[in-house]
Amino acid sequence: MAKSRQLKTIMFTDIEGYTAMMQEDKERAIAYRQKHRKVFDELTTKFRGEVLQYYGDGTLSIFDNTIDAVECGIEIQMELLREPKIPVRIGIDSRRIYFDGREIIGEGATIASSIEKLTQSGAVFISDQAYNLIKDQNAIEALSLGQFDLKNIKRPVEIFAITNKGLTVPEKDVIREKFKIGKPRPRSPKTARIIVGGVLLLIAIMGLAYLTVFFIEQSSIVVHKSIAVLPFKNLTDDPQQEYFSDGVTEEIINRLAQIQDLKVISRTSIMNYKNSAKSLKEIGKELGVSNLLEGSIRKSGDQIRVSAQLIQVDTDHSLWAETYDRAYSDIFSIQTDLAFSIAEALKAELSEIAKAQIEEEPTQNLSAYDDYLKALYHFDQYTAEGYYKAIALLNQSIELDPNFGLSYALLAMCNIYLASWAGDLPPEEAKKMAIAAAERAMAINEDLYRPYIAVALINFWIEWNFEEAEWYFMIASQIAPGGVTHVFYQQFLINMGRFEEALILGKRAMETDPLHFGIYLENGLSYFFLGQYDQAEETLEMGIELHPTILDLYNKLGKVYLNQGKYDLAIGQLEKGLSLSLARPPSMLAYLSLAYFGKDEFNKAQDLLDELLERESNGEKGIGLFLAHIFSGMGNDERALAWLEKAYENHEVDLIWLKVEPQFRNLHGDPQFKDLLDRIGFN
Secondary structure (H helix, E strand, O other), X not given: OOOEEEEEEEXXXXXXXXXXXXXXOHHHHHHHHHHHHHHHHHHHHHOOEEEEEEEOOEEEEEEOOHHHHHHHHHHHHHHHOOOOOOOEEEEEEEEEEEEOOOOEEOHHHHHHHHHHHHOOOOOEEEEHHHHHHHOOOOOOOEEEEEEEOOOOOOOOEEEEEEOOOOOOOOOHXXXXXXXXXXXXXXXXXXXXXXXXXXXXXOOOOOOOOOOOOOOOOOOOOOEEEEEEEOOOEEOOOOHHHHHHHHHHHHHHHHHHXXXXXXXXXXXXXXXXXXXXXXXXXXXXXXXXXXEEEEEEEEEEOOEEEEEEEEEEOOOOEEEEEEEEEEEHHHHHHHHHHHHHHHHHHOOOOOOHHHHHHHHOOOOOOHHHHHHHHHHXXXXXXXXXXXXXXXXXXXXXXXXXXXXXXXXXXXHHHHHHHHOOOOOOOOHHHHHHHHHHHHHHHHHHOOOOOHHHHHHHHHHHHHHOOHHHHHHHHHHHHHHOOOHHHHHHHHHHHHHOOOHHHHHHHHHHHOOOOOOOHHHHHHHHHHXXXXXXXXXXXXXXXXXXXXXXXXXXHHHHHHHHHHHOOOHHHHHHHHHHHHHOOOOOOHHHHHHHHHHHHHOOOHHHHHHHHHHHHHHHHOOOOOOHHHHHHHXXXXXXXXXXXXXXXXXXXXOOHHHXXXXXXXXXXXXXXXXXXXXXXXXXXXX
């Protein structure tokens, strides 16, 4: 049976002190093990699980459903706490793994085993991923023990103890003292989510005889095994081939990102250095990496030359260099060889999964691949025109290779983007096309992150199914943590009112994507909604300094000033942003109208209001909410509510901000407003 990537829940158990017991009383130890296995077998079957392995005093099992696994763990402990009591520890994790019916490959087994080693007898510990899948179950209670960095796992894992009556619930400080680690930041039992930061737990797993744990604070120290792939130069005589060098750069980054032992900077940050005159030391410092890969591509007919050099930033020393002169048909093997060579040069550990993912060839049709790279180039222009060009190329690519997963994945994103800020597609039409493409992409290759983001955004922006949206954001984050995945997940957390979690996620995302404009945008908003206005202003100003052409940064900075009553500053930022583009986003005009209203410049405020009213009457989409903004700010609650109702009837995407928007504070006590929040799904 071929291995496939599946979402599974893994449970590890073992008998605490079993080795010592065997030496002291062998018969009692064997009796304990027999009872443990009997209870384990019966209850695993009852809860629809499967025992994969017995090892000494321990067991490994797998479940399709996380709730089943946790309820099974609870019942196992309750049964084994009966006399004669058997001191069993249980650790549970849920995530996507490779599974062929017998063998598990993936970090899920590592995490579950690590958690089991940390727990105490009579207790059930679960990971944050498992917690997120059971947190709404009234029959299951859990308490956060803090966050831990587990060996060979990139992100810190928050660990929860199940606190149902009868189970052992260790004190946080006892766990910390037992393993000589610092105290975690306090967290409440039922509001914990997947967040990052805090402590580092290095644990030896799967039969190792010792456990060493250290607590460290986050620092700005550059990680030795860290790399940024600078945009490869296009040495082809034809400048129209720029799409190809940019696309290959991204493909190399994606392959390197499969290596968990490496910190790899995302494409959105490195593209800021395209044609940059900065020195390698400057770039390395700004990106927080110790190594840079630079290179060039020359394509001529059916031949290709790729030259690459790995440079150590501090010493400017070349660690590795290679030139590949091959047929264009070898483009994928060049990318694979390059990734393996870099891993070897940096002494990075490669898992079997990473090797398989790096070696994977997305298509055998090079014309389809070429169309995909062209589409990717247009997609990255972040314009409606770019999305339409990308869609045409992707449909052409899919026609050439109906099993090209990357093209379906990008097609899903293009369609959902056109329904959001581009506003060119009706939401229902965009949803239909995006879902069809995303489902096809997932069926071809479960390891692509874009289709999961697309489905998450459909549930978030269009369906207002927020629980389902978070589920897909979580899966996308497992596949491709950081970058655009975290930007959208952070926006989701903000809209749900989970501002602290959003800020922590954003700070973590900056480690691998420090120049992504979206992270500055969402971090600025996180500070804003937390009431930390100075930090919000500073973050958004920094974003503008790095990305002076991004309208939404001016938009949100204007919003921050507006809500503090700093009307002149708000007007300055909003007018400056509007001067950079022919576009006149409704949100910017609404904020500007309110800023003029706040300054008693009523004619200017009215002119902007009239412009929006006229555009809305002419059939432009997505304006109702921002008309409600203006009327609410001007004290006309009746008209504000009327426009909110119209925005709801038109299913305007920006209604996802309604719960947290401070402009509508005056409406929070209104029954009609509360009912609107209920209908959208916030309450």
